Amino acid sequence: MHPMAADLTPAPPAGATDAAPIPAAPPSDTGGAEAVGLVQPYQARKRYVCPGCHGIIARGEGHLVVVPEHAPDLRRHWHRACWHRERRRRDGRAG
Numbered sequence: 001m002h003p004m005a006a007d008l009t010p011a012p013p014a015g016a017t018d019a020a021p022i023p024a025a026p027p028s029d030t031g032g033a034e035a036v037g038l039v040q041p042y043q044a045r046k047r048y049v050c051p052g053c054h055g056i057i058a059r060g061e062g063h064l065v066v067v068p069e070h071a072p073d074l075r076r077h078w079h080r081a082c083w084h085r086e087r088r089r090r091d092g093r094a095g
């Protein structure tokens with residue numbers, strides 16, 4: 001018996017999930033911090049639906065990705081203009 005030689009298999013990487021669960025009802029107001037990232041045209045390899053205007057963000061079009069810090073599964077892709085308009089709308093509501 002050589003127990004030291006047996007357990008050398010590396011653990012699978014954490015967070016390697018293919019399918020993220022889709023929440024039944026996204027919160028109407030995240031109420032928390034959001035990380036906004038810029039997606040360069042060469043990084044935009046899929047089409048997305050912008051939640052601001054419900055229009056298509058074309059493949060290869062630079063845009064923004066907004067990730068709630070407490071709910072990274074709820075990240076959304078926005079047209080830049082739509083996100084700026086949304087920010088102004090929220091700021092206005094906040095006072």
Ligand SMILES: [Zn+2]
Pocket residue numbers: 050051052053054055078079082
């Ligand atoms: Zn839009």
